[in-house]
Amino acid sequence: VPxxxxxxxxxxxxxxxxxxxxxxxxxxxxxxxxxxxxxSQLATEASDLLDSISLNPGNPQxxxxxxxxxxxxxxxxxxxxxxxxxxxxxxxxxxSNTGNPISCNGAWYCNVTMISGGYLFVPFNRIVNYTxxxxxxxxxxxxxxxxxxxxxxxxxxxxxxxxxxxxxQISVTVTGSGLRLASASLNYYLITSTNGPKYPKFQILTSxxxxxxxxxxSAVLRFPSVNATNCAYALVVYANxxxxxxxxxxxxxxxxxxxxxxxxxxxxGKGNATILLAQFPPSNIKLSxxxxxxVLGNSVSSAVQMYIRNGTVSxxxxxxxxxxxxxxxxxQIPNNNQAGILVVMYNSTKTSPGISLLPWGIGSLGLTxxxxxxxxxxxxxxxxxxxxxxxxxxxxxxxxxxxxxxLAGYQAQGPSGGTSA
Amino acid sequence: MMRTxxxxxxxxxxxxxxxxxSFFAVLPSPxxxxxxxxxxxxxTTLQMLDQNNELNQIVFRAxxxxxxxxxxTALTASLPLxxxxxxxxxxxxxTGQYKLxxxxxxxxxxxGTSSETASIIVPSSNVTFSFAPQKIPTTxxxxxxxxxxxWWITGYTAQTLASNLQSMLSPYFNRTVxxxxxxxxxxxLNGSTLQGETVKNATVINTFGEAVPIPGGYYSSNGxxxxxxxxxxxxxxxxxxxxxxxxxxxxxxxxxxxxGWPFYYVSNTALLSGKQNSWGIYGMNMTSSNGLQAxxxxxxxxxxxxxxxxxxxxxxxxxxxxAIYYCNYYGIYPSPYQTSTRALNINNTFGLTxxxxxxxxxxxxxxxxxxxxxxxGAFTAIGLTRIPDIRIAALALLMYYHPALYASASTSASSTxxxxxxxxxxxxx
Numbered sequence: 092v093p094x095x096x097x098x099x100x101x102x103x104x105x106x107x108x109x110x111x112x113x114x115x116x117x118x119x120x121x122x123x124x125x126x127x128x129x130x131s132q133l134a135t136e137a138s139d140l141l142d143s144i145s146l147n148p149g150n151p152q153x154x155x156x157x158x159x160x161x162x163x164x165x166x167x168x169x170x171x172x173x174x175x176x177x178x179x180x181x182x183x184x185x186x187s188n189t190g191n192p193i194s195c196n197g198a199w200y201c202n203v204t205m206i207s208g209g210y211l212f213v214p215f216n217r218i219v220n221y222t223x224x225x226x227x228x229x230x231x232x233x234x235x236x237x238x239x240x241x242x243x244x245x246x247x248x249x250x251x252x253x254x255x256x257x258x259x260q261i262s263v264t265v266t267g268s269g270l271r272l273a274s275a276s277l278n279y280y281l282i283t284s285t286n287g288p289k290y291p292k293f294q295i296l297t298s299x300x301x302x303x304x305x306x307x308x309s310a311v312l313r314f315p316s317v318n319a320t321n322c323a324y325a326l327v328v329y330a331n332x333x334x335x336x337x338x339x340x341x342x343x344x345x346x347x348x349x350x351x352x353x354x355x356x357x358x359x360g361k362g363n364a365t366i367l368l369a370q371f372p373p374s375n376i377k378l379s380x381x382x383x384x385x386v387l388g389n390s391v392s393s394a395v396q397m398y399i400r401n402g403t404v405s406x407x408x409x410x411x412x413x414x415x416x417x418x419x420x421x422x423q424i425p426n427n428n429q430a431g432i433l434v435v436m437y438n439s440t441k442t443s444p445g446i447s448l449l450p451w452g453i454g455s456l457g458l459t460x461x462x463x464x465x466x467x468x469x470x471x472x473x474x475x476x477x478x479x480x481x482x483x484x485x486x487x488x489x490x491x492x493x494x495x496x497x498l499a500g501y502q503a504q505g506p507s508g509g510t511s512a
Numbered sequence: 513m514m515r516t517x518x519x520x521x522x523x524x525x526x527x528x529x530x531x532x533x534s535f536f537a538v539l540p541s542p543x544x545x546x547x548x549x550x551x552x553x554x555x556t557t558l559q560m561l562d563q564n565n566e567l568n569q570i571v572f573r574a575x576x577x578x579x580x581x582x583x584x585t586a587l588t589a590s591l592p593l594x595x596x597x598x599x600x601x602x603x604x605x606x607t608g609q610y611k612l613x614x615x616x617x618x619x620x621x622x623x624g625t626s627s628e629t630a631s632i633i634v635p636s637s638n639v640t641f642s643f644a645p646q647k648i649p650t651t652x653x654x655x656x657x658x659x660x661x662x663w664w665i666t667g668y669t670a671q672t673l674a675s676n677l678q679s680m681l682s683p684y685f686n687r688t689v690x691x692x693x694x695x696x697x698x699x700x701l702n703g704s705t706l707q708g709e710t711v712k713n714a715t716v717i718n719t720f721g722e723a724v725p726i727p728g729g730y731y732s733s734n735g736x737x738x739x740x741x742x743x744x745x746x747x748x749x750x751x752x753x754x755x756x757x758x759x760x761x762x763x764x765x766x767x768x769x770x771x772g773w774p775f776y777y778v779s780n781t782a783l784l785s786g787k788q789n790s791w792g793i794y795g796m797n798m799t800s801s802n803g804l805q806a807x808x809x810x811x812x813x814x815x816x817x818x819x820x821x822x823x824x825x826x827x828x829x830x831x832x833x834x835a836i837y838y839c840n841y842y843g844i845y846p847s848p849y850q851t852s853t854r855a856l857n858i859n860n861t862f863g864l865t866x867x868x869x870x871x872x873x874x875x876x877x878x879x880x881x882x883x884x885x886x887x888x889g890a891f892t893a894i895g896l897t898r899i900p901d902i903r904i905a906a907l908a909l910l911m912y913y914h915p916a917l918y919a920s921a922s923t924s925a926s927s928t929x930x931x932x933x934x935x936x937x938x939x940x941x
Contacts, residue, residue: 094513098513098514098516099515101515101516102515102516102518102519103519105516105519105520106519106522106523109519109522109526113526113527113530116530117530117533120533120534120537134549138549138552142552152833169833173559174556174559174560243589244589266589267586267589268588268589268590268591268593270585270588270589272585272586272589273585274578274582274585332582332585332586332589333561333566333570333582333583333585333586334560334561334562334564334566334567334583334586335560335561335586335589335590336563360874361826361827361828361874362827362828362829362830362849363828425828425849427828427830427848427849428830429848477548478548478549478552478553479548479592480552480553480556481553481556481557481559481560481590482556482560483560483563486563488560488590490592
């Protein structure tokens with residue numbers, strides 16, 4: 092009898108241990124499968140959402156060139172097909188990679204991307220914030236996302252200091268995915284500003300011949316007729332390598348008081364956008380200015396060639412005075428689905444001239460744009476999936492990335508943990 | 513002891529079940545669970561590289577051409593660093609087979625089973641495409657009167673505009689007839705044919721801008737083309753516009769005004785040789801805004817009432833989405849924004865309905881559109897400022913009739929390449 096009892100006890104213990112072990116094993120498998128399914132669904136959602144945003148212009152289709160809030164979120168260029176993104180819709184996004192906002196005339200302006208000499212300030216009350224975009228995309232409360240528009244080609248531009256010479260030489264290096272690109276063709280134009288009798292003089296020098304980068308991806312652009320010591324200048328360079336297009340710019344200005352162009356309104360109802368020219372930092376110094384809008388056309392690179400050939404694509408030129416009592420002045424530029432660059436030159440009676448650029452359309456000066464919520468910290472172990480498309484913005488080659496995560500709260504565990512490629 | 517043995521047997525059975533279950537429940541690799549959509553990335557990469565026909569220019573070159581190397585560099589630069597690729601170009605043969613032409617890759621170990629592929633077909637630039645337009649079954653009259661002068665067609669003559677319009681629009685119409693004199697204009701106003709063409713349902717393009725050629729004789733006579741009751745110093749020839757409006761309705765014409773304020777002047781170098789339009793152009797007489805009003809009254813078949821009309825000046829106007837679509841369809845590309853200082857506000861008045869609007873309306877003003885009258889006849893008014901862009905007039909007409917284009921391509925198999933891009937992830941299975 093004692094032997095039978097011991098036999099029963101041992102058998103029950105072994106049985107219970109075995110049951111617990113196998114329940115654990117089966118549940119692990121089950122848990123992994125559920126996680127895999129959720130992550131797979133998340134990846135599909137990311138791909139679908141990216142396509143939905145890339146291949147649909149939203150509603151109304153031209154919301155990027157108006158002041159209205161869209162009723163459907165999409166970024167496709169309404170005048171194009173395929174993965175072509177509207178440079179104007181991007182301007183109306185409340186980007187994450189912003190500088191400090193500024194105030195002008197009682198309103199606040201979002202500093203979409205702050206780069207030396209180039210400014211893109213847009214009014215807070217006209218931009219589409221992340222919450223609105225998520226709601227219009229149908230993912231509000233269920234998924235968080237972040238969009239990134241990154242130029243494929245990047246350009247490093249710097250002036251080459253010359254001993255005992257005032258002539259201008261500028262070095263340009265073209266890279267893509269960290270790779271220096273040899274034999275990339277370069278088109279460019281140099282805008283110079285010198286003091287004039289009343290207003291700054293606008294002059295534009297275009298590339299007379301196509302230049303190519305050398306084996307290290309660099310090229311030297313020479314401007315022997317430009318005296319860099321008495322002028323402000325802006326160089327805009329367009330690079331092309333077998334279907335890849337990129338743009339970079341460089342602004343040299345020494346003036347402390349500068350005129351900053353600010354987008355006051357995307358549309359004034361008459362086919363124009365309103366631009367405020369404001370002086371930062373505010374001062375009582377009178378600045379004369381000269382504003383010129385350069386139209387780039389459908390393709391950045393072809394527009395440059397068109398410019399060289401025709402010799403004139405500049406549109407309205409406005410001249411006036413900005414001073415301490417009148418800190419801003421309104422001008423209008425055409426808002427007709429054509430990307431361009433607003434060039435503002437300014438000087439005072441005592442100072443050398445300066446230049447500010449405003450890209451009309453995100454692709455005009457190759458800006459990077461990040462939009463959406465912050466990606467969850469890796470310590471949260473949230474599964475973040477990403478996807479990518481190659482797109483064109485104002486003729487430029489961009490990578491359009493999405494990062495998507497679930498707001499349901501489940502975490503990545505087991506073999507699938509981490510962030511996907 | 514038997515119980516222990518039985519439990520061990522149960523454990524063996526459970527273990528077997530787990531092993532067998534695990535064997536069939538194969539979970540995919542993490543890469544397959546949540547990776548970049550390589551198929552879409554591949555396709556968008558090819559599309560991007562082919563913008564401006566760059567691929568087209570490379571894949572038809574010899575494989576020893578350095579362009580292939582540059583293409584590989586561009587491909588490498590355009591993809592994220594953790595992406596492997598295999599780029600292959602095939603010749604498409606006459607037998608429908610694909611023969612390898614060239615290939616390059618950034619890996620020698622293969623791309624694994626999780627790789628994805630996209631392809632595009634690249635035609636040679638030698639391929640010719642042709643389009644055969646559907647014929648609009650009406651006659652196109654283009655006013656080319658040698659005995660009339662134009663206004664607001666600065667920089668052109670009516671004759672050059674007529675010639676350009678003929679070459680642009682005649683492929684779309686069943687028959688195109690140039691109206692060479694005001695006398696011939698009088699004939700078609702009477703319903704008489706010039707060359708055996710059909711007068712009814714025709715389209716008449718007035719290339720004289722704001723001026724309208726006026727025939728001598730009947731159409732400039734009292735009560736027909738000349739209003740004797742207009743006050744002294746008034747615009748007596750406004751009644752001619754009324755008569756033209758009636759004819760447009762009677763013959764179901766589509767009357768096209770290419771620029772400015774329609775019917776603002778009448779012109780006949782013989783009839784009005786001693787008169788000028790107040791701007792020094794002889795052979796022309798002003799009807800002022802009364803001309804348009806009279807035309808609309810005639811088109812609407814109401815009594816003639818000497819009165820003025822109005823136009824608006826909305827400034828810069830943009831092509832409507834529909835117009836942009838037809839620009840692409842017909843390959844007519846005027847500037848997408850124009851300046852309008854003579855826009856009309858006649859939609860839903862005088863029995864007119866704007867059926868094809870060329871520019872987005874600004875408030876109540878429509879810069880250019882074709883208005884269809886309920887009782888017959890139509891009126892295409894391009895209220896832009898000078899200088900006229902006849903492509904707008906052509907676009908407006910094609911939008912109104914929207915004839916189909918039948919495309920055909922002349923190509924051969926050897927003139928087409930298949931470009932395949934296969935992408936995989938580093939470390940992918």
